[in-house]
Amino acid sequence: MNDIKAGDISAQLFSDITALATQDDSSEDPATQEVAPEATTADEAPFVRLIPLGGLGEVGMNCMAYQLGADGAILVVDCGITFPDAHTPGIDQIIPDITFLKENREKVVGIVFTHGHEDHIGATPYLWPELRVPVYGTAMTLGILRNKLIEHGLASQVPQFTIQGRDRVQIGPFLVEPMAVTHSIIDGVSLAIHTPAGVIIHTGDFKFDNTPVDGRRSDYARLAAYGEEGVLALLSDSTNVERTGASPSEGDITASFLDIFAKAKGMLVVATFSSNIHRVQQVIDAAVATGRKVCLNGRSMIANTEVARELGYLKVPMDTLIDEKEIEYLPRNKVVVLSTGSQGEPRASLRRIALGEHKRVVVGEGDTVVLSSRAIPGNEKAISNLINHLLRRGCEVIHDRVSEVHVSGHGSQEDLKMMLALTRPKLFVPVHGEIRHLVRHRKLAQRMGVLPGNTAIVENGQVLRIYPDRLERDGTVPVGRAFIDGKGVGDVGEEVLRERRILSEDGMLVVLVVIDAQKREIVLGPELFPKGLTDAEDGEGKVLEACKRKVLETFQGLSSEHLADLELVREEIRVAGRRFFRKEFDRRPIVLPLVFEV
Numbered sequence: 001m002n003d004i005k006a007g008d009i010s011a012q013l014f015s016d017i018t019a020l021a022t023q024d025d026s027s028e029d030p031a032t033q034e035v036a037p038e039a040t041t042a043d044e045a046p047f048v049r050l051i052p053l054g055g056l057g058e059v060g061m062n063c064m065a066y067q068l069g070a071d072g073a074i075l076v077v078d079c080g081i082t083f084p085d086a087h088t089p090g091i092d093q094i095i096p097d098i099t100f101l102k103e104n105r106e107k108v109v110g111i112v113f114t115h116g117h118e119d120h121i122g123a124t125p126y127l128w129p130e131l132r133v134p135v136y137g138t139a140m141t142l143g144i145l146r147n148k149l150i151e152h153g154l155a156s157q158v159p160q161f162t163i164q165g166r167d168r169v170q171i172g173p174f175l176v177e178p179m180a181v182t183h184s185i186i187d188g189v190s191l192a193i194h195t196p197a198g199v200i201i202h203t204g205d206f207k208f209d210n211t212p213v214d215g216r217r218s219d220y221a222r223l224a225a226y227g228e229e230g231v232l233a234l235l236s237d238s239t240n241v242e243r244t245g246a247s248p249s250e251g252d253i254t255a256s257f258l259d260i261f262a263k264a265k266g267m268l269v270v271a272t273f274s275s276n277i278h279r280v281q282q283v284i285d286a287a288v289a290t291g292r293k294v295c296l297n298g299r300s301m302i303a304n305t306e307v308a309r310e311l312g313y314l315k316v317p318m319d320t321l322i323d324e325k326e327i328e329y330l331p332r333n334k335v336v337v338l339s340t341g342s343q344g345e346p347r348a349s350l351r352r353i354a355l356g357e358h359k360r361v362v363v364g365e366g367d368t369v370v371l372s373s374r375a376i377p378g379n380e381k382a383i384s385n386l387i388n389h390l391l392r393r394g395c396e397v398i399h400d401r402v403s404e405v406h407v408s409g410h411g412s413q414e415d416l417k418m419m420l421a422l423t424r425p426k427l428f429v430p431v432h433g434e435i436r437h438l439v440r441h442r443k444l445a446q447r448m449g450v451l452p453g454n455t456a457i458v459e460n461g462q463v464l465r466i467y468p469d470r471l472e473r474d475g476t477v478p479v480g481r482a483f484i485d486g487k488g489v490g491d492v493g494e495e496v497l498r499e500r501r502i503l504s505e506d507g508m509l510v511v512l513v514v515i516d517a518q519k520r521e522i523v524l525g526p527e528l529f530p531k532g533l534t535d536a537e538d539g540e541g542k543v544l545e546a547c548k549r550k551v552l553e554t555f556q557g558l559s560s561e562h563l564a565d566l567e568l569v570r571e572e573i574r575v576a577g578r579r580f581f582r583k584e585f586d587r588r589p590i591v592l593p594l595v596f597e598v
Contacts, residue, residue: 046196047472050235050464053479054080054096055432057459059239060119061481062432063096064202066174067107068195073172074104076111076131077191077202081122082481095123096460097480102130109172112163113137114204115188116144117275125152126484134159136169138178140187143307144275165189165219179219181206184250184409186214186277186313190223197468198232201423205237205432207411208418211251213278214313223422233466234425236416238433238441243412250278253372256404257286266366267332268292269395271342271350272373274300276409277308279372280338284316287336293322297361298340298349324360337361342373344382354389365394372405413444420448427471428455429464507531508590509577511551513569517597520563526551526573530589543584550580570595 048066051074055062060082067074081093101108110133113121121141125148128135135158137145142160149155163169165180178189183205191202201223208218240247261268272279280301287294294316296302308314327335339361341348350369352358363369369390375383390397400406411419420428428450430441435457442455456471458464461479465472508531514524528544528551554576555569562568570593577591 045467045469047468048195048197048200048466049474050429050458050466051100051477052431052458052460052462053098053100053477054082054460055119056438056462057435058082059433059437061094061096061123062120063098063123064235064431065101066193066195066200067104068173071104072107073174074101074108075171075174075176075193076101076108076133077193078113078120078204079111079122079124079127080117080119081484082119093122093484094481095126095484097478097482098127098130100477100479101127105131108133109174110134110136112169112171112176112191113141113145114191114202115183115185116141117185117205120204121145121148125149125154126482128154128158132157134161134171136161136163136171136176138162138164138187138189139311140185140277140308140313143311144304147303147307163189166222177222179222180216181218182209182212182216182250182409183207184273184278185275186216186308192222192226195232197466198230198426199226200233200235200466201226201231201425202431203234203236203419205239205410206419207240207247207409207415209247209249209251211249213250213254213281220422223419227422227424231423231425232468233427233429233471234420234423234445235429235431236419236441236445237410238416238430238437240408240410240412241416241430241433241437241441241444243408244414245412246414247410247412248407250282250407250409253404253407254282254285257282258289260368260370260398260403260405261286261290261292261336264368265333266368267327267335267337267363268368268370269337269339269350269353269361269363270370270372271339272406273342274298274304274340276373277304277314280305280308281314283336283338283372284314284320288317288320292334292336293326293330294320295322295324295327295335295337295361297324297337297353301338301340301349327360332367341386342371342383343376343379344384344386346382351386351389354386354393356393363390363393363395367394368396368398370405371397371399374400374406374408416441416444417448420445420450425450426454426469427466429458429471430455435459507587508592509547509581510592510594511573511577512594513551513555513573514596514598515563515566515569522552522555523598526555546584547577547580550576566595566597569593 048068051065051067053063053065060080062078062080064077065074081095108131124145139162142162146155149158163178165178167178169176175194177192179192181188181190188204190204190206193200193202210217270283284294296305305314309316339349341350344351353361353363387397398405428445430438438457442457445455446452456464461476463474463477465474510529512525512527513522516523526548528547551573554572558572573593574591581587581589
């Protein structure tokens, strides 16, 4: 804190903020969309390479590398996951490909986290063994991470250093200062990264909430002090850039919770993200105010709540929490179940409750279920199905489309303008979002006074050089996604996923043929075993008989030379089966030929 004084924000700065932050984003973009030029010749001026490995051009899987010069030290900011969708059947989690970091392992000096959400820390247990560097985060962030490391048997191996707002931490040649910001999780920070080229501010996820549940506001003074001193580049969260106005305060939903809790006649089930300790606190406060006991349901909900209580971030009055075994001994209108599963995840507690498969939590007529979260893109159908299951059981279901039970943790346009006004960066790179988010955020920055040539859109793998006076493109590095399937890490690739999609869409046909090795004749088969292809009640017999004839014709058309090569026989049968179903039914099943000799 010796290099920069927080001080009071000057009247001039407030004037600048007011003038800029109130500009209308609906106006036509006055700036042309210039593209940062390619790096050409060597330059004596210091520069930082910005290397996005995840989180740019997509939502989630955030992972950014900063490198000093062409081949200097590397600092990694965040190491997150993204979640599977319909195109990744059977996959549990998706993590970034860190080939670049592995190839430069000796240069990586550490990983620093902005906060503890899965899309910022979730990949660490899988990728840390490849890097083996110290990790840095706030108390809550490392508390959540520590539980994950314990599950993977890594807790005692990973050097962990706790940081807090206004600390100055030396990580290799990087001097990093975290600054408190409000988000939908406790202990979030933006990072001021001091480099030879200048100060780079990496916001992480944020909004400006002036009435947060825990009273911990964003550090306006530090952000503004850096703006006074001079910020070289701002990398800012783009998730909610399409939303006008400012994001509502977390405190705004307190009244809604109190009203719902007071009116509910039966059991209450509230589902939210287990990392949203602010929301957990609000549920507990509303339960205490209305004379209800709280049962925590879901492994991550129990684990994160325990961490928050140990750190003093969560205040729970004595005798408020009960075990799920105690539910049956209390009147239903005296119980709140605080659960995971607001996104309709197949294995989460709320889905089991909705399907009547939970051992102890049973809901029905007169009970109320509150989904206190927003749908993550891609989860809309799963959430809709979840709501339908709950309604069939007679529950009243309350969600963010019918009541004020959720507010976003990401800044909307006015929050993003405020960040730009406070920091007043020379250069600007939007992060955390799809291309549509990044482009819109870039336009907003230009309206806030950043010169068009001083902004750039980059996607994963596209390297950007940050000089003291400009941005230049610097080629690409390998990027991609690695899939977590059970205990397997990276052993499932695109080809396997393609086959899984085919199985889910067009089914499979197993063809069994046994050949006499001497006579080169079929002695058994072809026997056909379809899976997901036809329905026996809809004429499966006729379909399979026609396919059998096609396989026999194919076999009989093979020469003696071909019949001596079982691999060729298998390939011909596979092609014949595929061709038959494609021609007759416009389907493309996986055909698995099993050909044996006797």
